[in-house]
Amino acid sequence: MGTLSSEKTFFAVSFYAKTVLYYLHGEECGNNSGGSAPEGVFFIMRSWTTFLAAPFILALTLCGCSMLPEEKLSPATDITLPELERRMAQATDPDGRYAKSRSFVMRQLVETKRFLDQPLEQMVETKFMRPDFFKITTYDDNKPTASVISNGENSWVVDYNAGKVQMLDLESLRQVKRFTDVTKPGSRLSEVFPDIRIFKCRIGDTDYYKLVCPGEKGQGLNVYVDADSCQITRISVVEDGKVTYDSSLKGYGLYEGVRIPEETTVCSDGVEKTSRIIYYKLNPTIDLSEFRPPTF
Numbered sequence: 001m002g003t004l005s006s007e008k009t010f011f012a013v014s015f016y017a018k019t020v021l022y023y024l025h026g027e028e029c030g031n032n033s034g035g036s037a038p039e040g041v042f043f044i045m046r047s048w049t050t051f052l053a054a055p056f057i058l059a060l061t062l063c064g065c066s067m068l069p070e071e072k073l074s075p076a077t078d079i080t081l082p083e084l085e086r087r088m089a090q091a092t093d094p095d096g097r098y099a100k101s102r103s104f105v106m107r108q109l110v111e112t113k114r115f116l117d118q119p120l121e122q123m124v125e126t127k128f129m130r131p132d133f134f135k136i137t138t139y140d141d142n143k144p145t146a147s148v149i150s151n152g153e154n155s156w157v158v159d160y161n162a163g164k165v166q167m168l169d170l171e172s173l174r175q176v177k178r179f180t181d182v183t184k185p186g187s188r189l190s191e192v193f194p195d196i197r198i199f200k201c202r203i204g205d206t207d208y209y210k211l212v213c214p215g216e217k218g219q220g221l222n223v224y225v226d227a228d229s230c231q232i233t234r235i236s237v238v239e240d241g242k243v244t245y246d247s248s249l250k251g252y253g254l255y256e257g258v259r260i261p262e263e264t265t266v267c268s269d270g271v272e273k274t275s276r277i278i279y280y281k282l283n284p285t286i287d288l289s290e291f292r293p294p295t296f
Contacts, residue, residue, distance in 0.1 A: 069203045069204065070203070071201050071202070071203055071210070072201070072202040072203075073199045073200065073201055073210065074199065074200045075199065075200065076198040076199055076200045076209060078200075079198070079209070081190055081196055081198060081211075082190075084198065084209060084211075084225065084230070085188050085189065085190060087230040088225060088230050088231070088232070089188075090230070091229055091230040091231050091259065092231060092252070092258065092259045092260070093257075093258055093259070094257070094259070095257050097256060097257040097258055097282060098257075098258045098282065101282045101283050102129065102130050102283050103127075103128060103129040103130065103282075103283055103284055103285075103286050104126075104127075104128050104280070104281060104282050104283070104284070105125070105126070105127050105128075105279070105280070105281045105284050105286070106125070106126045106277065106279065106280045106281075107123060107124070107125045107126075107277070107278050107279040107280075108123070108124050108125075108126075108275040108276060108277050108278060109121065109122075109123055109275065109276050109278055110122045110123070110124050110138075110273055110274070110275045111273065111274050111275075112271065112272070112273045113271070113272045113273075122138055122139060122140055122145075123138070123139040123142075123278075124136065124137070124138050124139070124275065125137045125139065127286055127290055127291075129286050129291070131152060132150065132151070132152030133150065133151055133152060133286075133288075133290075133291040134148075134149075134150050134291070135147060135148070135149045135150075135290055135291055136148045143160070144160045145159075145160050145161055146158060146159060146160065147160070149291055149292070149293055150291065151291045151292065154167060154168075155167070155168040155172070156168065156293040158293055158294060160294075163296035164296070165293045165294070165296070189211070189213065189223070193213035193214070193215070193221070195213075195214050196211050196212065196213050197211070197212045198210070198211055198212075199212065200227075201224065206226070206227075207226075207227040207228070208224045208225055208226055208227055208233065209224075209225040209227055210222060210223070210224055210225075211223040211224075211225065218239060218240045218241075219237065219238065219239050219240075220237070220238045220239075221235065221236070221237055221238070222235065222236045222237075222238060222243075223235050231252060231259070232249065233248065233249060234246070234247065234248050234249070235247050244268065244269075245266070245267070245268040246266070246267045246268070247264060247265065247266045247267070248264070248265050249261035249263065249264050249265075250262065250263040250264075250265075251263060253277070255277070255280035256280060256281065256282040257282075258280075258282070260277060260280065261277075262276065262277060263275070263276050
């Protein structure tokens with residue numbers, strides 16, 4: 001079992017109501033055993049924007065996908081962060097079902113655009129159980145190819161095709177812990193980012209609240225919230241002043257009493273991926289064995 005290096009690790013996110021997801025991103029994900037984690041693993045971690053594939057729209061993506069829209073910013077003097085978070089929670093979890101849930105399972109169909117080729121289609125399944133258990137698996141032709149698994153104390157990356165399991169190192173594990181702290185039901189963005197700044201933001205003819213969330217080592221998160229619906233419409237990750245990841249959401253649907261974006265488009269490293277929800281279930285029974293790595 002190798003150890004996944006966190007040299008290039010950074011967080012990004014997506015979020016579902018007051019839910020933010022972290023993803024770990026590695027360059028070739030070099031590890032001590034000389035191998036590398038499959039691309040599917042990084043996609044999973046990157047696109048937890050789609051369980052938690054949640055809130056964002058503004059259908060303009062970047063990183064080679066399209067140009068960023070022009071923003072007109074001004075101070076947000078009409079609302080406080082606690083009040084905005086309350087409205088966001090009400091907009092996506094009106095009856096508090098998600099906040100009170102013990103577990104959930106979500107499945108999405110994911111399409112990746114490819115130059116001079118047909119799009120790649122995959123299925124991504126996310127399983128979560130309190131307090132800190134999660135498993136995100138990518139399937140090709142109904143066969144698992146990659147997983148990220150965490151039991152709250154340890155986390156692993158699994159390459160099913162190569163029959164390899166890699167344990168995350170301490171820094172990556174710390175980020176996974178931070179990630180689960182915000183993705184679990186009932187959490188809030190302000191519990192993870194202590195120095196959030198709110199701006200009014202006009203893009204075209206639409207008004208938004210822009211939440212600027214400074215992170216570590218020159219990294220940060222920008223969250224765009226529709227001023228009328230209080231639903232997240234876009235999330236972008238900024239590194240050293242440059243947007244490296246951009247996500248937009250379209251059309252919120254009601255699943256188990258929870259409003260979730262029907263379609264999420266993510267653009268990172270010049271690659272565009274679009275996911276659509278095909279299954280969502282609150283409070284399913286999940287066996288604890290799901291949160292342990294397989295043996296090969």
